[in-house]
Amino acid sequence: MGPVVAVVSAGNMGAAIARRLTGHGLEVLTTLEGRSATSRARSAEAGMKAVSTDELVGADFLLSVLPPSAALPFAREMAPRLVDAGTKPLFVDCNAVSPATVRDIGSVVTATGALFVDACIIGAPPQPGRDGPRFYASGEGATPFQALAEYGLDIRVLDGPVGAASALKMSFAGINKGLAAIASAMILAATRAGAADALRRELEESWPALATALTRQVPDMLPKAYRWVAEMQEIAEFSGEDTGARHIYLGAAELYDRIARDVANSGAEAAVLSGFFGR
Secondary structure, three states: OOOOEEEEOOOHHHHHHHHHHHHOOOOEEEOOOOOOHHHHHHHHHOOOEEOOHHHHHHOOEEEEOOOHHHHHHHHHHHHHHHHHOOOOOEEEEOOOOOHHHHHHHHHHHHOOOOOEEEEEEEOOOOOOOOOOOEEEEEOOOHHHHHHHHHHOOEEEEOOOOOOHHHHHHHHHHHHHHHHHHHHHHHHHHHHHOOOHHHHHHHHHHHOHHHHHHHHHHHHHHHHHHHHHHHHHHHHHHHOOOOHHHHHHHHHHHHHHHHHHHHHHOOOHHHHHHHHHOOO
16 A cells, blocks of 8 residues: 655645546545635545545645745644654645745754655646656655655655755746746837837747747746746745846746736736737
């Protein structure tokens, strides 16, 4: 019998990870306390078993897959439960947070006696018939976490302490999602100036591979923009003493916040961004 895994929460990524694990015969727990009907349906489709928050500590692995702003509060919520647990789960933080934030999370978890893993996820949610995403893990618990590679997860252990995996996530996302922010800002500016068609043609001629990537990336960003605000703020913190880089990512956070509000209201800028790529 394989290990029991708890995944919190049943969002798009969390549920897809759970589906991959249940497809390999594992029991996957989650908590649906306060969750929407959509999350409940997603959880059921993934084969997750709903339990109380107290029962999550009965798992062998506890994967935290949450928005960045919820990562530390969740660890604090679980801390007294971990203290009381006889056999403690391996706590794996898979969130897009800065190394400083993940060290704070790790301090909360290890103070309970539980083993902690700093992990990051790079790639889209798991899909049937496709490899990925990739889990990079660091810290003392990284090697035990690799046991889940036997159940469909691509887990790669980094030679580094807690904070190394989060540093990889911050730097990769800073390039990947930062590029989407730059492209979106310039497409909107070109549209306001009447140069959008010329910009698209020049991109396709000068950087065809980039144009192809942006054709997918920018429209796909629109419904996720609200989630990327806190991630850009975490990357700004990760930039440390580099004030220029910090301003870049705080600006990206402001841009994504505006796009998120636009998507929720008029959709005018979202329509411009989608229309630029014929989507």
